[in-house]
Amino acid sequence: MALTDSVRSSMTTATQHSQTATRAPARRRALRQALPYLLSLPALLVCIGILIPFFTAVYYSMMRFRLNLPMLKGFIWFDNYISFLSDGAFWNTLSISLIYAFVTVTGELILGLGIALLLVRPTRLNNAVSIMLLLPLMTAPALAALMWKLMTNPNFGILSYLVSLLGFENFKWASDPSTALLTVVLVDIWVYTPFIMILLLAGLRSLPKQPFEAAALDGVPRSFVFFRITLPMLMPYIITATLFRLLDSIQQFDIIYSMTQGGPGDRLMVFQVQSYLEFFQYTNVGRSAALLIVLWAITYALSNLFIKHWLKLRERAHGPA
Amino acid sequence: MNQISTFERIVRGLLIALVLLFFLFPIFWILLMSFQTNEQILRIPPSLFFEPTLQNYVALLTGRLQTAAGNLDIAFMRNLGNSLLLSTSSVLLALALGVPAAYAFARYKFRLGESIAFTLLSFRFAPPLLVLLPLSLFFRQLHLTDTYIGLIWVYQLICLPLILWIVRGYFEDISPDIEHAYRISGHGWWKTFRKIAIPLARPGIAAAGLLAFIFAWNNFIFALILASASKQPVTVGALAFVTASGIQYGQIAAAIVLSVTPTLLLALYAQRYLVEGLSLGAVKG
Numbered sequence: 193m194a195l196t197d198s199v200r201s202s203m204t205t206a207t208q209h210s211q212t213a214t215r216a217p218a219r220r221r222a223l224r225q226a227l228p229y230l231l232s233l234p235a236l237l238v239c240i241g242i243l244i245p246f247f248t249a250v251y252y253s254m255m256r257f258r259l260n261l262p263m264l265k266g267f268i269w270f271d272n273y274i275s276f277l278s279d280g281a282f283w284n285t286l287s288i289s290l291i292y293a294f295v296t297v298t299g300e301l302i303l304g305l306g307i308a309l310l311l312v313r314p315t316r317l318n319n320a321v322s323i324m325l326l327l328p329l330m331t332a333p334a335l336a337a338l339m340w341k342l343m344t345n346p347n348f349g350i351l352s353y354l355v356s357l358l359g360f361e362n363f364k365w366a367s368d369p370s371t372a373l374l375t376v377v378l379v380d381i382w383v384y385t386p387f388i389m390i391l392l393l394a395g396l397r398s399l400p401k402q403p404f405e406a407a408a409l410d411g412v413p414r415s416f417v418f419f420r421i422t423l424p425m426l427m428p429y430i431i432t433a434t435l436f437r438l439l440d441s442i443q444q445f446d447i448i449y450s451m452t453q454g455g456p457g458d459r460l461m462v463f464q465v466q467s468y469l470e471f472f473q474y475t476n477v478g479r480s481a482a483l484l485i486v487l488w489a490i491t492y493a494l495s496n497l498f499i500k501h502w503l504k505l506r507e508r509a510h511g512p513a
Numbered sequence: 514m515n516q517i518s519t520f521e522r523i524v525r526g527l528l529i530a531l532v533l534l535f536f537l538f539p540i541f542w543i544l545l546m547s548f549q550t551n552e553q554i555l556r557i558p559p560s561l562f563f564e565p566t567l568q569n570y571v572a573l574l575t576g577r578l579q580t581a582a583g584n585l586d587i588a589f590m591r592n593l594g595n596s597l598l599l600s601t602s603s604v605l606l607a608l609a610l611g612v613p614a615a616y617a618f619a620r621y622k623f624r625l626g627e628s629i630a631f632t633l634l635s636f637r638f639a640p641p642l643l644v645l646l647p648l649s650l651f652f653r654q655l656h657l658t659d660t661y662i663g664l665i666w667v668y669q670l671i672c673l674p675l676i677l678w679i680v681r682g683y684f685e686d687i688s689p690d691i692e693h694a695y696r697i698s699g700h701g702w703w704k705t706f707r708k709i710a711i712p713l714a715r716p717g718i719a720a721a722g723l724l725a726f727i728f729a730w731n732n733f734i735f736a737l738i739l740a741s742a743s744k745q746p747v748t749v750g751a752l753a754f755v756t757a758s759g760i761q762y763g764q765i766a767a768a769i770v771l772s773v774t775p776t777l778l779l780a781l782y783a784q785r786y787l788v789e790g791l792s793l794g795a796v797k798g
Contacts, residue, residue, distance in 0.1 A: 224702075227617070227621070227702070228617035228618075228620075228621035228623040228626060229617075229623065229625070231613040231614055231616060231617035232613070232614035232617045232618065232626070232629055234609075234610045234613070234614070235610040235611055235613075235614040235673055235677065236614075236629055236632075238610060238666065238669050238673065239632070239669070239670075239673065241666070242644055242648075242667070242669075242670055245643075245644045245645075245646075245647035245648045245651065246639070246643060246644055246647075248647040248651075249643050249644070249646065249647050252647065307532055310525060310528055310529060310532070311529075317529075318529075321529055321532070321533060323781065323784045324533065324536070324537060325532070325533075325536050326780050326781070326784055326787060327536070327537065327540060327777050327780065327781075328536050328539075328540075329780075329791075330727055330731070330776045330777055330779075330780035330787075331540070331731070331773050331776070331777065332730070332731035332732075332733060332747075332748045332772070332773065332776070333731070333733065334731075334733035334748045334749075334751070334752060335731075335747075335748060335751055335769050335772055335773055336539075338751060338752065338755060338765070338769055339539050339540075339543045339769055340539065341755075342543065342546065342762060342765065342766060342769075343539060343542060343543075345762075347555060348554050348555045348556075348557065348559065348762070350542055350559050353557065353558060353559055382535070382536065382539065385536075386536065387791060390787070390788050390791060391788075391791070394788050439638050443640050443641070445641075445642070445733075445734050446733040446734060446748075449733075449737075450733070450752055463640070464640060464641075464642050464734075467642055467646070468642060468738075471646050477646070477650075480646060481643075481646065481647075484640055484642055484643040484646070485643070487640045487643075488639060488640055488643055491638055491639065491640060492638075492639075494638075495635060495638035498638070499631070499634065499635075506682075
């Protein structure tokens with residue numbers, strides 16, 4: 193890099209000499225040094241405008257701030273956070289968010305890995321199937337939830353009908369507290385399993401062939417090959433896909449909001465739905481912001497882990513950057 | 514691995530059929546519903562055979578909905594237009610901002626460069642509401658609530674990181690030697706960037722643009738919080754429509770079909786690129 197740079201600068205200065213003034217090269221060099229900043233500045237500026245609300249949110253989270261009671265507005269340090277500790281609604285939110293993230297990602301991982309293994313040979317049929325599986329992933333999650341809402345309608349929903357054939361009369365899906373979680377998890381799995389499948393399929397197909405050929409020659413049993421060769425070699429992909437999905441899943445809003453708006457009762461009050469309602473229904477800005485900061489802390493820790501793993505993968509795919 | 518018994522072949526075939534059934538049936542079923550009258554939808558047991566009707570689509574296209582309570586105006590076509598406008602202009606803006614930045618990150622090692630790149634990436638992972646709720650208060654003060662510009666600006670949170678990281682990967686894969694050769698023959702930086710770098714990275718730029726379009730189109734939460742009724746895209750509009758029309762199931766199904774068709778067609782068209790795009794270029798097949 194340094195070498196090519198010096199070559200390049202000597203080239204430009206050479207052409208410059210033949211042309212005109214002595215001050216021009218210095219200005220050119222300054223311009224060249226500023227170039228990367230100039231190129232990335234517009235993108236950065238657009239995003240800085242978006243960073244300001246972030247700091248505002250941190251500030252709000254330490255305030256008593258209700259839109260309907262403006263005269264009570266005041267700085268209260270960490271009282272919003274402290275009040276969470278003794279607040280059942282907060283613990284409900286935390287636990288349902290964690291359960292939701294854990295159940296969806298586990299389900300998607302198992303299904304996604306299974307399907308990827310099923311489709312690993314690049315035959316024409318398998319490729320066509322893996323393309324078809326992109327469709328749920330490319331459906332807007334909010335609209336996917338509406339689709340499933342129509343299919344689970346108690347009066348005419350095809351799934352309600354099928355389940356009643358199996359002997360579950362009056363299966364209420366999302367409107368029953370005991371099956372609401374199951375229903376939204378199902379939608380999440382429908383939308384996002386293809387994501388994990390695609391990443392793992394790409395991973396599986398990029399694995400070196402030799403260990404598998406050697407194992408086949410030696411007649412090693414398949415379960416051994418799977419657990420001792422395939423799985424360990426695939427692990428970086430699995431970890432990346434899992435972290436990626438965990439980050440999204442713990443913040444899930446679209447599916448749950450479109451399906452039940454957090455209900456029935458407070459059954460599905462995950463972080464973002466709860467803080468949305470705190471803000472718009474109870475106009476309690478301070479509490480809503482504090483909830484989001486707690487969520488942000490969780491995702492920040494996860495995303496650092498994610499970026500580390502993802503960079504490793506990226507390096508492997510591109511060669512060291 | 515080469516010899517596959519007939520039994521295994523059958524089991525694999527069955528499993529693949531099950532997978533396809535689970536993942537494609539909902540789309541198929543909603544498509545069927547969109548061609549049914551309410552009476553046909555409410556019939557039990559549900560049937561695959563019925564006389565298809567276009568009345569749901571006609572109602573949506575003309576914007577008049579006949580209900581038992583009388584006529585209802587629906588703004589669904591407007592939502593569709595909003596989605597198109599918002600997604601297209603967001604992607605174009607993100608390309609204009611993101612491609613030069615991606616080039617800078619790929620070609621120059623500069624201080625702040627990596628940290629800027631990571632700041633942009635980390636937007637992808639922050640809870641959107643954290644930024645949206647304060648923004649909703651600002652938007653009211655700045656009178657941006659009822660504008661497309663405000664939304665297009667905020668949509669950069671979705672589009673920019675995607676474009677930046679995918680296109681950066683493409684630039685990194687192109688050897689800088691070609692650009693050097695072109696510059697040595699006396700061409701300026703800008704011309705090199707325009708005539709050499711961009712054309713070579715075009716597949717990556719196209720992939721990133723398509724994917725950004727799909728994500729912008731599918732976004733729900735940004736517009737739910739920031740868009741006024743007349744600026745809402747289909748994702749928010751469809752939910753409002755469900756609440757308003759109540760039991761017009763056929764029209765709801767037709768609205769969903771119209772809303773998802775553009776992204777699904779784009780996805781099928783661009784499937785080669787999606788794998789890379791989805792992993793932000795981490796996995797190269």
